[in-house]
Amino acid sequence: MSNQLTRRKFIKTAAVGAVGVAVFPQFLASCKQNKGTGADDGIIRLGFIGLGQQAMYLLNGFIGIPGVQVVAGSDVYGIKRERFLRRVNKHYTENQSEVAVEVYENYKELIAREDIDAVVIATPDHWHAFMAIEACNAKKNVYLEKPLTFTIKEGQMLTKAVRDNGVILGVGSQQRSDANFQHAVKMVQEGKIGKIEKVNAYVGAPPTPYDLPEEPVPADLNWPLWLGPSEYVHYNSQLNPPISLDPEQNEQFWGAWRWYKELGGGFTTDWGAHMFDIAQWGLGMDGSGPVEIIPAGYEDTKYLTYKYANGVVMTEEPFDEKQTKGVKFWGDKGWIEVSRGHFKASDESLLPPVAENTEGAYETKIPHLVNFIESVKTNTDPVVPVEIGHRSCTVCTLGNIAYDLGRPVKWDPAAEKFVDDPEADANRLFNKTYNEGYIL
Numbered sequence: 001m002s003n004q005l006t007r008r009k010f011i012k013t014a015a016v017g018a019v020g021v022a023v024f025p026q027f028l029a030s031c032k033q034n035k036g037t038g039a040d041d042g043i044i045r046l047g048f049i050g051l052g053q054q055a056m057y058l059l060n061g062f063i064g065i066p067g068v069q070v071v072a073g074s075d076v077y078g079i080k081r082e083r084f085l086r087r088v089n090k091h092y093t094e095n096q097s098e099v100a101v102e103v104y105e106n107y108k109e110l111i112a113r114e115d116i117d118a119v120v121i122a123t124p125d126h127w128h129a130f131m132a133i134e135a136c137n138a139k140k141n142v143y144l145e146k147p148l149t150f151t152i153k154e155g156q157m158l159t160k161a162v163r164d165n166g167v168i169l170g171v172g173s174q175q176r177s178d179a180n181f182q183h184a185v186k187m188v189q190e191g192k193i194g195k196i197e198k199v200n201a202y203v204g205a206p207p208t209p210y211d212l213p214e215e216p217v218p219a220d221l222n223w224p225l226w227l228g229p230s231e232y233v234h235y236n237s238q239l240n241p242p243i244s245l246d247p248e249q250n251e252q253f254w255g256a257w258r259w260y261k262e263l264g265g266g267f268t269t270d271w272g273a274h275m276f277d278i279a280q281w282g283l284g285m286d287g288s289g290p291v292e293i294i295p296a297g298y299e300d301t302k303y304l305t306y307k308y309a310n311g312v313v314m315t316e317e318p319f320d321e322k323q324t325k326g327v328k329f330w331g332d333k334g335w336i337e338v339s340r341g342h343f344k345a346s347d348e349s350l351l352p353p354v355a356e357n358t359e360g361a362y363e364t365k366i367p368h369l370v371n372f373i374e375s376v377k378t379n380t381d382p383v384v385p386v387e388i389g390h391r392s393c394t395v396c397t398l399g400n401i402a403y404d405l406g407r408p409v410k411w412d413p414a415a416e417k418f419v420d421d422p423e424a425d426a427n428r429l430f431n432k433t434y435n436e437g438y439i440l
Helices: 007-015 018-033 053-062 078-094 107-111 125-137 152-165 179-189 223-227 266-270 272-282 366-378 386-405
Strands: 044-049 068-074 102-104 118-121 141-144 169-171 196-202 292-294 305-307 313-315 326-331 335-339 342-345 409-412 417-419
Touching (some): 044 053, 044 366, 053 068, 053 078, 053 118, 068 078, 068 107, 078 102, 118 125, 125 152, 141 366, 152 386, 169 366, 169 386, 179 272, 179 326, 179 335, 196 272, 266 272, 266 386, 272 326, 272 386, 292 386, 305 386, 386 409
Parallel strands (some): 068 102, 141 169
Antiparallel strands (some): 196 326, 292 305, 292 409, 305 313, 326 335, 335 342, 409 417
């Protein structure tokens, strides 16, 4: 039978991840006892790189965690540096804490500070690998927003940098700390719906060529530094949403850079890094991936399709009329569909237990942030370490490569390379050419 959770029960279930429920009390105690990898006083000092909308959500979460101090921020947009400075100083003033906070236009100055234990990177995707690798080489721990990197090669290089430097990297894939997604994966992996035959993971369309009209660059925005390693595109305010401070007016929309192939991966990476990630997890493919990727529109293929060596097929296909961004696992004994705000299954016994509610935006997901801080303190991998972030990002990028080529591509997930690619078309998309002066 089909069973839909009531709205009230779902809100209670979805708000707190099982990891957070388990970790948070112990973490509060450990803040008093465990000096971990932070300074002699046991404090973990954070610097934020990229101070836009997502960073503000993350700031709201991290700044309230016991044993954490936010001491620095960096952004190429002056007004966003000022907003960050005001918010952090206001928090510490209200909490009667004396914490010195500095802001920088160039992230390199922040990374160079010896007192910073970890950096939180929430910039556009084209900067992720450069900033994260530089932070690793400076022995900083890293909380990096998804998708992990812009190219597959960058993901390989970042993974190596994390392990070579012995630092912690946590990926901002909050859904892995959500009780409903955890429960869905648990049911799938325990065989409660039988042998998995197919998966629907709906995320949305691939990126399109940049076509926004050119606008004047704000006086306090360093546009060349915003572009950094990326190829040149002219400025449009949708790429870096404007804000005001007096009166305060925050971003009215998400940065549109993510929808254009010069700067992002479209919905394929933006939501794929969440939903393909859950599918990979449920299928036990965290260390692997698909072997063939077929783009929508190729011959009779209606949806972007991933084929796995074990016969499972995953399609980027809606599972309901609302086109909910989420995942549906189909087994030979039942099915489960899960997304943010939604859990439905073929049998009532598959529904998740109820957890306590927690307030705040989904992007904050405090249990996920707590897990990263606990990992830094104990020098252990977080819920989503670099390898998982890289594999999930690879699935997304493979989809865009198939779209770009307009034909299927075959992939060896063990060797992480394309196979049966005689013209080397796919290999040319394995990495990208950077702006002059930028080398990884």
